Amino acid sequence: MNFFKIIDQLAEVDPDVLGRFDSRRAVFNSLGTAAKRSALAATPLLLSGLFQKAYAGTQSTPVDVLQYALTLELFEQDFYKKVQASAPYAAASAEDKAAIDQIKKHEDSHVTLLKTAITGLSGTPVTGVTFKQAVFDTLVTFKTGAAATSQLGIAQLLEDTGVRAYKGRAGELLGTDLLTVALQIHSVEARHASHIRTMRGQRSWVNPADDLAAHPVYSSGITTTTPPTTFLGYGIPAYTAPSPIENNTKQSGVEITSALGTPYSASDAAAAFDEYLQAAEVLDNSRAGGLVGA
């Protein structure tokens, strides 16, 4: 990690960044002392701590981003915990149970990892994020039947939304080792989504033939009039414009279906890129936010 380079890049976009630190010299002195005491692996956390301090009150801190990630992971963890304790799961095949167990194991690991990282940054990890029992009780089947009333139908929504959610915050961790960790979680969520989809007889990737394509989670924009600016005590970026919908075929201004020399179908063009979601959208009542609760 090139620490100086990152500081310099920050200075390019934010001329005041150096003023936000106590002083450049003091920061580097304390970093030097701390680095001698701590393992190399701890450096990213320390670095993020500097940023957190420098940017407190101006925009989301790395801790805010981690709290958001932890919220999603706690939510998924609780969901799969409820699945594992349910009758439909008990009646599922050994293979299906093993898949759920493997996914749950990863969510447990992610929770532990994120809690440790937040604590390491002097934050207090969010707690008490659970999947609404009343909604869970309406999930009467394991993987068959209508998506909205099957456990794996909702699992697919959660995993696909998780994939989109991590993308939505990646830019705030630009150039940091925390970004690498976030990406390493992100691709695991995508693997989960793929397998849940396979278990349900859906394609592994988001596509127009999805039986959940019309669900609110896949629609664009928040539906409540006042988007949350804080959730469970941590800040999230202000909602701006609706994120692209999943059947979007234009990326970085390039129309995939027609501007690449070779024509591609709208379905392939949409499936080749997963979309992102902003935190305000994910936590909105129309999406995951509406499923969080006692």
Next chain:
Amino acid sequence: MSQHSQVGGPGEPTIAQPLYTPIKRRSFFMYAGATAGATALILAGCSKDDTNGPGPSGGGNVSLGSGDVGVLNYAYALEQLEAAFYAQVKTSTVAGFTPAETAYFAEVAAHEAIHRDFFKAAINRDAPGKIIPGLTPNFSGIDFTKRVKAASDTKLGVLDAAKAFEDLGVAAYNGAGKLIKNAAYLVIAGQIVSVEARHAAYVRDLILPGSFAADDQVNATTGLDKAMMPTEVIAIAQAFVMEKLDASSVGK
């Protein structure tokens, strides 16, 4: 600035290289397909070999470049390989492929071709003149008629190779993310890597049901997928490319 920097020197002799390089390649494939856990060993052996001389005859030297355009070229190189691989799968008759699998692989082929063409368009737009050339794939270690290699086979089956490509692609994007300086590029990379991870999980499930995120790929303690840096990734990918790739400046 040259996009074809001379990694091994322009005039170095290539005597004996064509004779023994393919053997090394084959062993790469077998290890890569057999166990991801051996990756570190492979890497150690590979990078050493690679610095000893120029690549196989027939391909030139290709530097991926530096900074963000280096990362984009790096992604473009990997997507070229994947796209070429799936294009060949599409035109091959793979023994034992079900109609559903054939249809799925046609879609994967389209996704990868789109990724390749997208990067080409984006690099030409954002960094005119800095794009790497089209690469010449080397799939001599893949048997496109076989679904999965048998223990006695020296070549990878289609699913083995697909798994190797997809898992490597995921690790490559995961590792390269922090090298990217432009947030817009990072988001695009994120939009692509999750599709690669979906492919990887799908192919893994075809080889061994339930192995979509098995402990050999996703760390059983941390729950983290693999992340690899460009030089590590290229050391493995090099076996599939005729040109000698240099990723030493990517992101720098």
